[in-house]
Every structure is written in C-alpha cells, then in structure tokens.
Amino acid sequence: MTASLPLALQLCPLSPYLEQALGQRVAICRWFELDGAGQAAWLAAHAGDVRAVLTGGHIGCPADLMQALPALGLIAINGVGFDKVDLKLAAARGVLVGNTPDVLxxxxxxxxxxxxxxxxxxxxxxxxxxxxxxxxxxxxxxxxxxxxxxxxxxxxxxxxxxxxxxxxxxxxxxxxxxxxxxxxxxxxxxxxxxxxxxxxxxxxxxxxxxxxxxxxxxxxxxxxxxxxxxxxxxxxxxxxxxxxxxxxxxxxxxxxxxxxxxxxxxxxxxxxxxxxxxTPHIASATVETRLAMADLVLANLDAFLAGRDLPARVV
CATH class of the missing domain: 3.40.50.720 (NAD(P)-binding Rossmann-like Domain)
Known part of the structure; x- marks a missing residue:
C-alpha cells in the first residue's frame, strides 16, 4: 500500500478499469481476499486509517465493519442498491454514502x-x-x-x-x-x-x-x-x-x-x-453501463477526497 495515498477497503472484485483508476487515488486493501483471521489482524493494525470503503450494492458495508473504522468518511457503492448499508448508522457517524443511479x-x-x-x-x-x-x-x-x-x-x-x-x-x-x-x-x-x-x-x-x-x-x-x-x-x-x-x-x-x-x-x-x-444478476452487466458506473464511483470518490458534495449521494 502507498503511504502517501488515503487508505480504502475494497469489499468485492471490481472491473479492471475501475480498480486501476482507484489505485491511482487511494491505497487499497483487498478485504475480500483475506480470511477472518487476516481481516482481524489487518483491522488491528490499520482500522484507524481507513477513509473509504469501496463495495457493490449486493454486499454493501456490514454495520460492525463500519463501526470498526473510526476515520471512515465514505462508502462508495458500485451499484444503485443501498439496502445493505445501515444509512442511519452512516448518518450518525458522518459517513457519506454514494451510489451509481441513473446510469444503469x-x-x-x-x-x-x-x-x-x-x-x-x-x-x-x-x-x-x-x-x-x-x-x-x-x-x-x-x-x-x-x-x-x-x-x-x-x-x-x-x-x-x-x-x-x-x-x-x-x-x-x-x-x-x-x-x-x-x-x-x-x-x-x-x-x-x-x-x-x-x-x-x-x-x-x-x-x-x-x-x-x-x-x-x-x-x-x-x-x-x-x-x-x-x-x-x-x-x-x-x-x-x-x-x-x-x-x-x-x-x-x-x-x-x-x-x-x-x-x-x-x-x-x-x-x-x-x-x-x-439470469445471474446481470441487469446492469453491459460494457457501456459498467464503464459509466465506474466513472460515477470515481466521481464520488474524487468529490469526497476534495471535500465536495458527492454527485450521487444517498446520505
């Protein structure tokens, strides 16, 4: 991980285009590749530094994980659904939640x-x-x-x-x-x-x-x-x-x-x-739409890092 970049947790695989672009903006921990013991050890060492969570609508962000990240400021969802994010908890914690509506x-x-x-x-x-x-x-x-x-x-x-x-x-x-x-x-x-x-x-x-x-x-x-x-x-x-x-x-x-x-x-x-x-949850699975979704995830992340309001903000 690059020390000069803000730290982010990635909770699921994303497109190569999106992952490459994210890597230029944040230092990423690929959370989904760690087992339970690895996740616990990583949190013990880095939880206080995590600024963003990058996730999909089908995964969201578990409430216990959100609570374990004291510096968390953004949950960026690559998808329109936000039902797997506790919005009340996010609002109480001052965590912004962004998604990718309209484009899909x-x-x-x-x-x-x-x-x-x-x-x-x-x-x-x-x-x-x-x-x-x-x-x-x-x-x-x-x-x-x-x-x-x-x-x-x-x-x-x-x-x-x-x-x-x-x-x-x-x-x-x-x-x-x-x-x-x-x-x-x-x-x-x-x-x-x-x-x-x-x-x-x-x-x-x-x-x-x-x-x-x-x-x-x-x-x-x-x-x-x-x-x-x-x-x-x-x-x-x-x-x-x-x-x-x-x-x-x-x-x-x-x-x-x-x-x-x-x-x-x-x-x-x-x-x-x-x-x-x-069909295997493929409603938004076209080249064009997944590219547009990725760009909106990046726009949300860029706005957060720059201290601006998110272009696609849920809370």
Missing part, C-alpha cells in the same frame, strides 16, 4: 423486457430444444403471447418508469408504490391489488424493511394461475419459499428472476421448477 436504468429496464419475452415465449427452452437436436423430431409446445398482456410495475422509480415506458407498446400498464404519481398509468394502492389487475407483475422497487418479502403468497395468489412474475429489484423483495410453492402448484404460470435473496445461491425448490427463467 436503461440496462435494467431492457433486461426486464427481455425477461418478460423470454419467460412467456420460453426462449431458454427453445434454445435447449434446438441444441438437443429435437427440431424436426419432436413438436415444440406453444408458448404464450406477449402483446396484449396487462403489465403491473411494483415501484415506479427511475427503473420502474423506464420499464413501464418500454412495456406500454405491448399492452396496458399499471403500477403500485408509496403514493400515486403524475403519470398516465393506473395506480393501485398495494401489490396484491395490482397483481389482481395484471397478467405480468414486474418487481422494480427498492429493497428495504418495508419491502422485505413484499411479494408473498397473498400477492402470488392474486396474480393467479395465468400470471407471471418478473423480478429485477432485489431477491429480498420476493418470498422465495412462497414463490417456489406457487410455481410448483401451478398457482402462477411462471417466474423470471435476475436476483435472489442469497446470491449466488439459488434455492433448490426454485431450480426444480420448469416454469422459470433465471
């Missing part, structure tokens, strides 16, 4: 539409059918039409609104959230009511205490046996046990998930369901 909105919304089409048309199954040599030897079962469906968006923030705009040409859109917004789409007061009025329920809300397990058995029952669930928010928003049960029993028609509660672990009960379409 288009990609997440694009993937949501891709998941809708992939799920209803069973694109993964069609690919496997061709690769297995079944074409011409076994009939391919009919899928379901996308156009004309009713779409419900859970959470009409930046990403939810972008998804709604993309889906609107396919069919009518409605939404639920904490309050109605000045939009043309129909508003429903809660997820269960929304589910009862749509064919495809797309989850795009923030993950927090209020949305933990929001998509539960009651919501899935309201969605019904002809309904589909798509989640590009956080795995914690969906009750995965209830979802697996609903899928296995035919209480809903199918589900497409980019996120899971305990990534990278996917419950066996979900893997056993054929009426599913999974």
């Amino acid at each position: 909105t288009d990609d997440v919304a694009d993937l949501a539409v891709g998941l809708v089409i992939g799920l209803l048309r069973d694109l993964a199954g069609a690919d496997a059918y061709v690769r297995a040599g079944h074409w011409g030897h076994r009939d391919w079962p009919l899928a379901r039409k996308v156009s004309g469906r009713r779409f419900g968006i859970v959470g009409l923030g930046r990403i939810g609104a972008a998804i709604a705009r993309r889906l609107e040409p396919f069919g009518p859109v409605s939404y639920c959230g904490t309050a109605p917004k000045d939009v043309a789409w129909a508003y429903h007061p809660d997820a269960a009511t929304l589910a009862a009025h749509c064919d495809v329920l797309v989850v795009a809300c923030a993950a927090n205490a209020a949305t933990q397990g929001l998509i539960n058995a009651d919501v899935l029952a309201a969605l019904g046996p002809q309904g589909y669930l798509v989640n590009v928010a956080r795995g914690s928003v969906v009750d995965e046990a209830a979802l697996a049960q609903a899928l296995a029993a035919g209480h809903i028609a199918g589900a497409a998930l980019d996120v899971f509660a305990d990534e990278p672990n996917v419950p066996d009960s979900l893997l056993a369901c054929d009426n599913t379409f999974f």
Whole structure:
C-alpha cells in the first residue's frame, strides 16, 4: 500500500478499469481476499486509517465493519442498491454514502423486457430444444403471447418508469408504490391489488424493511394461475419459499428472476421448477453501463477526497 495515498477497503472484485483508476487515488486493501483471521489482524493494525470503503450494492458495508473504522468518511457503492448499508448508522457517524443511479436504468429496464419475452415465449427452452437436436423430431409446445398482456410495475422509480415506458407498446400498464404519481398509468394502492389487475407483475422497487418479502403468497395468489412474475429489484423483495410453492402448484404460470435473496445461491425448490427463467444478476452487466458506473464511483470518490458534495449521494 502507498503511504502517501488515503487508505480504502475494497469489499468485492471490481472491473479492471475501475480498480486501476482507484489505485491511482487511494491505497487499497483487498478485504475480500483475506480470511477472518487476516481481516482481524489487518483491522488491528490499520482500522484507524481507513477513509473509504469501496463495495457493490449486493454486499454493501456490514454495520460492525463500519463501526470498526473510526476515520471512515465514505462508502462508495458500485451499484444503485443501498439496502445493505445501515444509512442511519452512516448518518450518525458522518459517513457519506454514494451510489451509481441513473446510469444503469436503461440496462435494467431492457433486461426486464427481455425477461418478460423470454419467460412467456420460453426462449431458454427453445434454445435447449434446438441444441438437443429435437427440431424436426419432436413438436415444440406453444408458448404464450406477449402483446396484449396487462403489465403491473411494483415501484415506479427511475427503473420502474423506464420499464413501464418500454412495456406500454405491448399492452396496458399499471403500477403500485408509496403514493400515486403524475403519470398516465393506473395506480393501485398495494401489490396484491395490482397483481389482481395484471397478467405480468414486474418487481422494480427498492429493497428495504418495508419491502422485505413484499411479494408473498397473498400477492402470488392474486396474480393467479395465468400470471407471471418478473423480478429485477432485489431477491429480498420476493418470498422465495412462497414463490417456489406457487410455481410448483401451478398457482402462477411462471417466474423470471435476475436476483435472489442469497446470491449466488439459488434455492433448490426454485431450480426444480420448469416454469422459470433465471439470469445471474446481470441487469446492469453491459460494457457501456459498467464503464459509466465506474466513472460515477470515481466521481464520488474524487468529490469526497476534495471535500465536495458527492454527485450521487444517498446520505
């Protein structure tokens, strides 16, 4: 580590571009490469010097680690989600939290539409059918039409609104959230009511205490046996046990998930369901967006080191 540079903890792997640029600004400890004993020893020697934590939205910053760093001033998240950071603790400690909103909105919304089409048309199954040599030897079962469906968006923030705009040409859109917004789409007061009025329920809300397990058995029952669930928010928003049960029993028609509660672990009960379409949390995983996210992480870090307000500040 370079003594002349401020010290930072890196909690997860980042892109080579971002890691190289960070190395020019801060001295980095690759925290995720240390075992428990190594982390404890490192903290004993260096905890008082750490000025920044660099992390991903899927990891955040554990509260006990934040409390162990008396000089911490910034948690820089390479992602939009901040549900794994104790914001009240950060504010009380005077720790700034920055993320990378806006720049990943288009990609997440694009993937949501891709998941809708992939799920209803069973694109993964069609690919496997061709690769297995079944074409011409076994009939391919009919899928379901996308156009004309009713779409419900859970959470009409930046990403939810972008998804709604993309889906609107396919069919009518409605939404639920904490309050109605000045939009043309129909508003429903809660997820269960929304589910009862749509064919495809797309989850795009923030993950927090209020949305933990929001998509539960009651919501899935309201969605019904002809309904589909798509989640590009956080795995914690969906009750995965209830979802697996609903899928296995035919209480809903199918589900497409980019996120899971305990990534990278996917419950066996979900893997056993054929009426599913999974992707490995790749909503923002394009070259262009990951570059833009990295640049915003750097902009947040540069602002902090210069004593300016963060361009993308959560608290």
